[in-house]
Amino acid sequence: MTAESRADHRPATPPLTERQEARRRRILDASARLAARGGFDAVQMREVAEAAGVALGTLYRYFPSKIHLLVATMQDQLQHMHTTLRKRPPAGADPATRVAETLMRAFRALQREPQLADAMVRALTFADRGVSPEVDTVSRLTTAIILDAMGAEQPTPAQLSAVRVIEHTWHSALITWLSGRASIAQVKIDIETVCRLIDLTAPERPHR
Amino acid sequence: MTAESRADHRPATPPLTERQEARRRRILDASARLAARGGFDAVQMREVAEAAGVALGTLYRYFPSKIHLLVATMQDQLQHMHTTLRKRPPAGADPATRVAETLMRAFRALQREPQLADAMVRALTFADRGVSPEVDTVSRLTTAIILDAMGAEQPTPAQLSAVRVIEHTWHSALITWLSGRASIAQVKIDIETVCRLIDLTAPERPHR
């Protein structure tokens, strides 16, 4: 509402110089690399700084906390995934199938780097109010991916709610899998289950 | 695989003496009290120990980490809630309504102590493999509460999956509310949305 929230909006980013862009990238890469090795605990700020060839204070200037860093890492990875998914859109006939397919594809991608996934998702759910804007960005990205798969241009409120529920399920199921409390098969079933909600919101087949 | 994992199984609880039971209770109470004040960060192990009148080492003997402590605190609070809910079962006509009503009731209870809720839920989702058994206990408790509300004695696999999805949504929605990224109204809608999954699994009305 304030003038600032209209003008600055999200990228309150006074454009970075080339070297700064490079530093940021080195940091994110180091973060992902360490995370892929040993998960959340292995992403130690001193190590990230050293691996990125940057002073600790600088690291903190770019990412004000470990959580911020890992959430940004997740943002980064999600971008990749989104573009990858766009290249080969899901083939299912109805929206629910396509969404389930997309999510399972994403899931399998994460399976390849379970430690990285662990670090990112744990950071995401542990994030407190101070990280809300960044977490929100991740959430919007995820929403975009799901809506893409649904093929919903102008989602109704009911559809948006369904998408939120799917996101909830996605994150939470991921966590239970990562902490070894659910099998992949179970995750698959749950994803498919929650995707049936999409059918309930489809305006196109008023067959009831 | 070892003899121990077969014999000890879960309740590796060599029954506690009275004084030990009392200590455990003091610790859990102190934990809840501190959490209610300042959330996750305010639950500092040294403070919990002091407030409970116990040495730091003892605290760690009872609860091997802060996460264990907070998950146990959540277990404790859930017990309360379960017995409270049993006293006044939800009144809705169909299962979906009853579950939604129950969850919103629980939600309003948590609203009264948002900081406590924050501490418990953050601990729950942050828990790693080492806390799986305890987290699983919480999960089973939640499942029991939901099944109670459904009135499902012999849930089918499809129903169990729906319940898991509802749990996922419940936790995740709670988190987004606690971190200020969703309103109570939105949580309510999402809970109601996900509860419609129950209708899809009801074996009693094969009206399709």
Add this chain to the structure above:
DNA sequence: CGCTAATGTAGAACAAGTTACAGACTTGAT
């Protein structure tokens, strides 16, 4: 070019979770 503010560096210092340890206290069996 030369100045100034912003940015980066190195390293110390601090905070809170966790571990380690030496000595006192309990408990349960004899």
Add this chain to the structure above:
DNA sequence: ATCAAGTCTGTAACTTGTTCTACATTAGCG
């Protein structure tokens, strides 16, 4: 009542996220 084993206590040390400080480098600008 006594002894051994197991618990507790008090306290210090260690780890890792975070903050702070003093100095060096860089970038933009006149």
